[in-house]
Amino acid sequence: xxxxxxxxxxxxxxxxxxxxxxxxxxxxxxxxxxxxxxxxxxxxxxxxxxxxxxxxxxxxxxxxxxxxxxxxxxxxxxxxxxxxxxxxxxxxxxxxxxxxxxxxxxxxxxxxxxxxxxxxxxxxxxxxxxxxxxxxxxxxxxxxxxxxxxxxxxxxxxxxxxxxxxxxxxxxxxxxxxxxxxxxxxxxxxxxxxxxxxxxxxxxxxxxxxxxxxxxxxxxxxxxxxxxxxxxxxxxxxxxxxxxxxxxxxxxxxxxxxxxxxxxxxxxxxxxxxxxxxxxxxxxxxxxxxxxxxxxxxxxxxxxxxxxxxxxxxxxxxxxxxxxxxxxxxxxxxxxxxxxxxxxxxxxxxxxxxxxxxxxxxxxxxxxxxxxxxxxxxx
Numbered sequence: 001x002x003x004x005x006x007x008x009x010x011x012x013x014x015x016x017x018x019x020x021x022x023x024x025x026x027x028x029x030x031x032x033x034x035x036x037x038x039x040x041x042x043x044x045x046x047x048x049x050x051x052x053x054x055x056x057x058x059x060x061x062x063x064x065x066x067x068x069x070x071x072x073x074x075x076x077x078x079x080x081x082x083x084x085x086x087x088x089x090x091x092x093x094x095x096x097x098x099x100x101x102x103x104x105x106x107x108x109x110x111x112x113x114x115x116x117x118x119x120x121x122x123x124x125x126x127x128x129x130x131x132x133x134x135x136x137x138x139x140x141x142x143x144x145x146x147x148x149x150x151x152x153x154x155x156x157x158x159x160x161x162x163x164x165x166x167x168x169x170x171x172x173x174x175x176x177x178x179x180x181x182x183x184x185x186x187x188x189x190x191x192x193x194x195x196x197x198x199x200x201x202x203x204x205x206x207x208x209x210x211x212x213x214x215x216x217x218x219x220x221x222x223x224x225x226x227x228x229x230x231x232x233x234x235x236x237x238x239x240x241x242x243x244x245x246x247x248x249x250x251x252x253x254x255x256x257x258x259x260x261x262x263x264x265x266x267x268x269x270x271x272x273x274x275x276x277x278x279x280x281x282x283x284x285x286x287x288x289x290x291x292x293x294x295x296x297x298x299x300x301x302x303x304x305x306x307x308x309x310x311x312x313x314x315x316x317x318x319x320x321x322x323x324x325x326x327x328x329x330x331x332x333x334x335x336x337x338x339x340x341x342x343x344x345x346x347x348x349x350x351x352x353x354x355x356x357x358x359x360x361x362x363x364x365x366x367x368x369x370x371x372x373x374x375x376x377x378x379x
Contacts, residue, residue: 026374027104027124027374029065029103030057030064030065030374031065032050032053032064032065032107033067033096033107033108035068035069035111035113036069037072037073038050038051039073040071042085042217044217045130045291045295046109049128049172052363053366053367053370055075055076056364057367057371058076058077060367060371065078066079067095067096067099067100068080069083069084069086069089070085070088080095081095083095093120096121102123105123105126106124106125107126108127108128109128112156113156114155114163117163118167119163124167124378124379125167126167126168126169126373126374127167129160129169129291130291131172131176131290131313132160132176157183157184160183160185161184161185167377169189170191170192171190172195173291173316174316175290175291175312175313175315176291176292176312177190193369193373194292194361194369195297195361196365197294197298198362199362200301200302204274204275205279206279207279209241210240211280212243212282213242213245213276213282213283213284214284215245215283215298216245216295217246218244218246218247218248218249218250221288221289222288223287224254224286226330227242228242230333230334231261233334234341237338238337240261240341241261241263242284243262243264243280245265247266247267281340281341282304282305282340282347283295284306285309285314286333287309288309290313290317291313292313293306293313293316293317296318300323300324300355302355303348304351304354305347305354306318306323306354307327308325308327309327310326319353319357322354322357323353323357325339325340
């Protein structure tokens with residue numbers, strides 16, 4: 001987890017701008033346009049980020065609306081459904097006109113398929129990006145669906161470099177900021193706003209037996225199938241249990257691949273996730289790419305170090321050798337897993353370091369950073 005963001009990618013912090021009398025007041029009416037509500041069974045880190053931002057802004061007196069696909073839940077802020085999980089992309093414009101009407105700032109959460117909001121919304125827009133899906137399109141739509149992958153990739157890149165070319169883009173990590181630069185987004189338009197983490201409740205007991213936990217939506221790019229293969233190398237040495245927390249389209253296939261000592265929990269409550277992250281010896285995160293890797297910070301706050309691959313996002317949220325280990329290949333991942341499992345003192349030392357770093361990332365700070373960028377975008 002980095003202490004510093006390169007100066008070229010830093011967000012505009014509140015203290016740097018509030019002294020200027022020329023700045024307009026904060027935008028009062030803010031609309032988030034996103035794929036899902038946090039209550040969706042498919043919700044993940046992006047939905048949690050939007051919820052924490054919306055809730056924090058509402059608490060500061062802003063009128064916040066989330067316009068999304070799928071079911072609309074009851075929250076302290078307004079949630080409006082524009083249609084189903086996919087057709088809402090086509091209905092977002094009309095739903096905005098009918099059910100929202102107007103706002104001071106429209107925040108388009110562009111995670112793959114874009115809404116192209118600047119083409120139909122006349123007011124200020126801000127683009128929020130967790131990660132650029134460049135290589136994930138092919139992973140999701142391979143084989144005969146390859147043309148769809150190419151189309152999705154081109155559309156996403158054009159949206160970020162074309163449709164949003166006059167507005168600011170929020171990236172959740174330096175990795176995402178660099179990915180945006182690589183596809184042509186000028187660095188002066190990028191602001192980095194890190195994810196936060198809630199202050200965890202009292203820690204529960206660490207498992208006396210080896211317990212390893214992976215948390216996330218069960219989709220291709222999370223590579224839980226790779227984790228299951230590596231477990232067959234690790235289990236004879238360490239013993240114990242591997243717990244897979246989460247649900248998704250890959251679950252049935254993954255359960256067929258799983259060998260002895262693997263348990264799938266499906267979706268769990270926040271209380272149960274807290275208990276598992278406290279009990280775990282290690283968090284395992286084999287994802288191919290992340291925007292940040294929010295669960296890494298959640299585990300760190302509970303003194304649980306992570307083993308992950310040295311990939312975008314995770315190289316931001318894991319400090320290699322300090323709060324966890326970043327592997328450069330499959331053998332390196334398995335070796336780090338075994339090494340930490342057999343070294344309780346090193347594991348405990350990393351856990352305390354991870355806790356101290358996680359304490360620097362709180363949702364309150366995330367909301368303040370985002371509000372500074374929102375003010376800049378609404379000018």
